[in-house]
Amino acid sequence: MLTLQCPYCGVMADETELHAEGEAHIKRFGPGSSDEDFETYLFERKNPKGVHFERWRHTGGCGKFFHAARSTMTLEVYGTYPAQTLEPPKELIDAIKAKHPDWEGYK
Amino acid sequence: MRRYSAFAIAREGARYHTGWERAWRSPKPKKKYDVVIVGAGGHGLATAFYLGKNFGITNVAIIEKGWLGGGNTGRNTTIIRSNYLQDPSAAIYEKARSLYETMSQDLNYNVMFSPRGVMMLAQTHHEVRGYQRTAHANALQGVSTEFISPQRVKELVPIMDINGPRYPVLGALWQPRGGTARHDAVAWGYARACSDMGMDIIQKCEVTGVNQAGGKVTGVQTTLGEIGCDKLAIVVAGNSGDLAGKAGFRLPMESVALQALVSEPIKPTIDVVVMANTVHGYMSQSDKGELVIGGGTDGFNNYTQRGSFHHVEETVRALVETFPIISRLRMMRQWGGIVDVTGDRSPVISKTPLGNTFINAGWGTGGFKSIPGSGWAMAELVAKGEPGPLAAEFGLDRFREGRFIDESVAAGVAH
Ligand SMILES: Cc1cc2nc3c(=O)[nH]c(=O)nc-3n(C[C@H](O)[C@H](O)[C@H](O)COP(=O)(O)OP(=O)(O)OC[C@H]3O[C@@H](n4cnc5c(N)ncnc54)[C@H](O)[C@@H]3O)c2cc1C
Ligand SMILES: [Zn+2]
Numbered sequence: 386m387l388t389l390q391c392p393y394c395g396v397m398a399d400e401t402e403l404h405a406e407g408e409a410h411i412k413r414f415g416p417g418s419s420d421e422d423f424e425t426y427l428f429e430r431k432n433p434k435g436v437h438f439e440r441w442r443h444t445g446g447c448g449k450f451f452h453a454a455r456s457t458m459t460l461e462v463y464g465t466y467p468a469q470t471l472e473p474p475k476e477l478i479d480a481i482k483a484k485h486p487d488w489e490g491y492k
Numbered sequence: 493m494r495r496y497s498a499f500a501i502a503r504e505g506a507r508y509h510t511g512w513e514r515a516w517r518s519p520k521p522k523k524k525y526d527v528v529i530v531g532a533g534g535h536g537l538a539t540a541f542y543l544g545k546n547f548g549i550t551n552v553a554i555i556e557k558g559w560l561g562g563g564n565t566g567r568n569t570t571i572i573r574s575n576y577l578q579d580p581s582a583a584i585y586e587k588a589r590s591l592y593e594t595m596s597q598d599l600n601y602n603v604m605f606s607p608r609g610v611m612m613l614a615q616t617h618h619e620v621r622g623y624q625r626t627a628h629a630n631a632l633q634g635v636s637t638e639f640i641s642p643q644r645v646k647e648l649v650p651i652m653d654i655n656g657p658r659y660p661v662l663g664a665l666w667q668p669r670g671g672t673a674r675h676d677a678v679a680w681g682y683a684r685a686c687s688d689m690g691m692d693i694i695q696k697c698e699v700t701g702v703n704q705a706g707g708k709v710t711g712v713q714t715t716l717g718e719i720g721c722d723k724l725a726i727v728v729a730g731n732s733g734d735l736a737g738k739a740g741f742r743l744p745m746e747s748v749a750l751q752a753l754v755s756e757p758i759k760p761t762i763d764v765v766v767m768a769n770t771v772h773g774y775m776s777q778s779d780k781g782e783l784v785i786g787g788g789t790d791g792f793n794n795y796t797q798r799g800s801f802h803h804v805e806e807t808v809r810a811l812v813e814t815f816p817i818i819s820r821l822r823m824m825r826q827w828g829g830i831v832d833v834t835g836d837r838s839p840v841i842s843k844t845p846l847g848n849t850f851i852n853a854g855w856g857t858g859g860f861k862s863i864p865g866s867g868w869a870m871a872e873l874v875a876k877g878e879p880g881p882l883a884a885e886f887g888l889d890r891f892r893e894g895r896f897i898d899e900s901v902a903a904g905v906a907h
Contacts, residue, residue, distance in 0.1 A: 386801060387792070401802050405791035407746075424892040428744035428835045432733030434795050457747075457793045 387455075392465050394447040402445035409438040409452050410472055434458055436481055436488055438473055441465075454481060493688040495600050515680060516687035521694050524720035525553045527874060528712055529727055530699045530735060532556035534565040534675075534860065535852050536727035537682035537693075538867020539874065544689040546868070547875040552691040553721075555714060557698035561679025564729050565860065567829035569752050569786045571765055571776070572861040573610040573670035575637045577626050578897050580885035581838060582633040587882060588865025592673060595864060601681030603673045604779070608764050610670030611640075611648065613814075615659035615770040623665035637667045651761055651815050658813065659770050672765060672776055678863060702739040708847035709739075724849045725874050730795065730830030732853035741845045744891045745834045745854050750789045751799035753807075753826040755818070757781030762815075771810035783818065785811060789831065789857060799828040831856045836890075838897035841869050841883040850874050851888070 387400040396402075408430050414422040431437070437457050442450050452470070454463040454477055463484075464477045478491050494500065494513055504511050527543060529536045532554045543549040554560075572592055574585035591598075592605045614620040623639055630637040642654045642661045654661035683693055694716070701713035702724065711720035726735050730747040757780050767774035774786045788803040804826060812819045834840060834854040839862070841852050852870045855862060869882035879887065885897060 400792075400800060408793075420892045424744070425742075428891045429742040430733070430744065430746050431737075431742070432746045432793060433737075434731075434734045437793055439792065455792075457795050460794070460796060 387460055387462070389441060389453050389462060390465050391443045391446055391449070392451050392467050393449045394443065396443070396446055398443055398446055402443065404442045404444040406440035406442055406450065409440045436463070436485070438491070440468070493684065496602075515684040516693055518695065519692045521553060521555075521692065521697070521714070521716055521719050524711070525692070526551040526721070527723045527725060528552075528719060528721035529554045529725040530712065531563070531726070531728040531731075532560035532679070532683065532693055532695065533563045533727065533729060534561070534678050534682070534863035535729075535855065535866050535870070536725070537679055537686060538863050539725055539727060539852065539870040540686045540691055540867075541682045541689075542867045542871035543875060544686065544691065546871055549875060550689045550691055552686070553719065554686065554691065554693045555697050555699055555712070555719070556693065556695045557715075559695055560683050560693060561676055564829040564831060565679050565863075566676055567752065567827055568675055568860040569774070569776070569784050570672040570675050570860055571610060571670070571767070571774070571786075571858075572605070572607075572673060573667050573765075574635050574861070575610070575612070575626060575630055575665055575667045575670070576899055577629050578838075578899060579629075579633060580897050581899055582630065582635050584865045584869060584882050584886075585862055586633070586635050586865075587868060588862045589669065591864035591868070592861075593669075595673070595678070595681070599681035599685050601677060601684060603677040603681055605671065605673040607669045607671040608776075609648070610667045610765045610767065611645065612665040613645070613661055613766065613768045613770070614639075614663045614665070615661060615768065617662070619770060620662050623663070626665055635667075636669060637665055640664050640666045648764055649762055649766060651817050652766070653814060653816050656813055670765065675860060678860075682867075699735065700738070702735075702846070702849070704740070704846060706847075709849045722848060723874055724846075725852065725870065726844075726849065727852045727870070729853060729855065729859070730832050732832050732851065736844070736851065739844070739846050739849060743840070743851075743853070744888070745832045745840070746793050747795060747830050747832055748789050748792065749794040749796065749799040749828045750831045750857050751787040751803060751826060751828040753785050753787060753804060753823050754778070755783040755785070755821045756824050758783070758821065761817070766814070768810060768814050771813060773807045773810035773814065775811055775815065782824065783821065785823075787826075789833070795830055797828050797830055833857070836896035837899045839866070839886055840888055841866065841873060841879065841886040842888040843873070843877075843879075844888065848877075
């Protein structure tokens with residue numbers, strides 16, 4: 386079972402209490418953008434084997450969106466952080482890097 | 493290749509089964525092939541088979557990181573149907589379904605195709621309208637389906653409770669020539685035929701990189717060394733995003749776990765396939781007597797080949813509601829496969845940004861049924877460099893151009 390800590394209410398939430406919302410930190414494109422930009426924004430995904438940054442929502446709790454860093458190979462959770470950011474916090478990236486020196490880093 | 497037949501069984505029976513030969517060779521890789529196919533699942537093997545059969549291209553290697561058929565092809569619940577809504581889907585799935593009808597004869601390998609009928613229950617008014625629409629679309633597409641009454645559902649499946657308190661059965665979309673087949677046999681039958689045509693199936697060999705020069709593929713790096721090729725076909729289902737990344741492009745798909753389970757074996761109780769999309773479960777009975785049950789997909793990216801436990805409970809709950817007599821059965825085994833899901837829930841059979849490199853992926857939760865049709869279309873794409881009529885609509889460019897083949901409404905459940 387996947388358990389994530391909601392960074393707002395602090396609850397260790399079981400996945401049945403949460404809703405996965407897909408890849409995090411996607412750059413959005415609006416009216417006037419090229420077809421390529423829309424394609425990347427709407428459809429193309431990193432889908433990595435390994436470290437993945439995601440959006441989740443604490444649907445069965447406080448209802449808020451937050452972020453999580455997780456391994457798609459082991460389901461290990463590296464940490465969660467609030468939604469109001471465009472990229473993962475540096476401490477989290479450093480901690481993952483320390484654990485997996487051969488990880489290519491956040492791109 | 494010695495043919496399998498009733499006579500062969502008698503002959504071998506008379507000499508203590510000492511004369512059976514291996515079904516396929518396990519050769520060392522050559523330096524170079526005309527075509528390298530990555531992934532010896534059903535789709536990779538069928539692609540190889542039709543490259544040989546329809547185009548005479550036999551200098552082909554099929555490279556597999558595990559064992560052939562050990563991916564989703566050996567993990568699925570084997571439902572075969574072609575009652576899709578959109579024309580391009582109906583065309584390729586019906587082509588596949590019709591090829592299943594004669595596959596055992598074509599491959600001289602018993603794939604146990606059993607056109608026992610597939611029933612998709614309508615349990616909300618929305619579903620009734622949706623399936624009536626699909627039945628009409630199928631009539632225009634030449635796919636034989638019909639919308640049947642609750643009474644007919646009960647006649648076909650006496651163990652079903654059609655008056656359930658939450659979602660009574662309001663009708664069903666019925667495809668009499670849909671059914672099931674033996675999944676391993678499909679992989680094994682194609683492997684045997686490909687090996688017989690002189691193709692090399694190389695197992696326990698992972699592709700770890702793609703060599704390129706001047707925008708074109710020149711070969712692959714593998715755990716058994718470099719293998720050159722003129723053309724590359726990537727047919728690796730849940731691992732597509734990873735391999736595409738190694739080839740230098742991204743895909744409109746994500747990998748998630750889908751699971752299934754089987755019960756202890758019981759006497760024959762149900763002789764059709766039933767899918768209940770609203771309560772979210774589906775079931776058929778195998779020849780061994782086990783009830784084969786399909787579960788749900790997880791909502792998050794995953795490569796672990798096991799799904800979340802709560803889906804088992806949700807699925808079983810839905811099926812006990814639909815078939816009360818199964819409530820005291822024990823479940824024997826549960827497993828997962830990593831499926832590659834696209835934005836419009838339809839597959840990709842396409843050229844890629846890398847020259848002479850083609851991809852067949854995105855079959856997601858429902859690509860066992862399409863194996864022969866997909867292999868047929870993919871072989872044409874690889875051989876000619878351009879898609880034929882079956883594959884034309886399934887190009888990657890549809891995501892840029894907004895030409896989706898939207899099947900998520902037609903198939904609300906994994907299948
Ligand atoms: C639980 C479950 C139930 C399902 N039920 C149904 C159903 O009832 N009906 C239906 O139509 N479909 C169903 N499906 C979907 C169906 O199983 C798949 O769509 C289909 O099997 C995909 O076949 P494939 O050949 O593309 O992939 P696979 O069979 O997964 O083959 C891909 C192969 O590529 C290999 N590979 C991956 N990466 C590499 C690499 N780097 N180097 C070398 N080899 C590599 C893998 O080891 C694998 O063997 C189900 C799937 C699951 C998981
Ligand atoms: Zn919360």
